[in-house]
Amino acid sequence: ERCLVSLATESHRRRVLRFRSLQDAELAAQGESQTPESLSSTCVSTPEVFKINFVFPNGDKYDGDCTRTSSGVFERNGIGIHTTPNGTVYTGSWKDDKMNGFGRLEHFSGAVYEGHFKDNMFHGLGTYTFPTGAKYTGNFNENRVEGEGQYTDIQGLEWCGNFHFTAAPGLRLKLHM
Structure with missing residues (x-):
């Protein structure tokens, strides 16, 4: 399962990033800022x-x-x-x-x-x-x-x-x- 994540933080207005899982996206969001303004994701199953x-x-x-x-x-x-x-x-x-x-x-x-x-x-x-x-x-x-x-x-x-x-x-x- 791959996730597309829309991330808005204090340092970046809005970016679309691709992660392997929602947990990876959340970790990245925490790395950008301890309090991301918004984090929304859509996980789409694309089986290998x-x-x-x-x-x-x-x-x-x-x-x-x-x-x-x-x-x-x-x-x-x-x-x-x-x-x-x-x-x-x-x-x-x-x-x-x-x-x-x-x-x-x-x-x-x-x-x-x-x-x-x-x-x-x-x-x-x-x-x-x-x-x-x-x-x-x-x-x-x-x-x-x-x-x-x-x-x-x-x-x-x-x-x-x-x-x-x-x-x-x-x-x-x-x-x-």
Whole structure:
């Protein structure tokens, strides 16, 4: 956390100084004058980003950006790669130690999701490719297909329409002529 401090003392009219903490600012104010006329501050959290390569106790690995919380705990924030011992790999954006933003999740089964994540879930636009080669491209809502989308089966036929989890009433076969 860094603080911007506005300081007015007997010797200086008004200056804006940058300190690491409010305590440092108060010490500086006392050094200028034992009785500063006014001391106001605005502390803005600007977390420092660290690049780490971390191995979790379960064998998972993370290589990427992280920040330290106010309690001193490191959280994945930024861009990184998380790999599990069974071969599942996530490459993409992290926020508050969760998959958030755009990313690619490759499952050891061969399934791949590429698209938007929210709180570790498929959420927003994305493409899910099944191990068979069939794929769905469209909207996701909390890990479920939801809304307008397109499903391409293993024969290459494209089906368009509205999807609602496992139901897709009114799908239309897209003909290529």
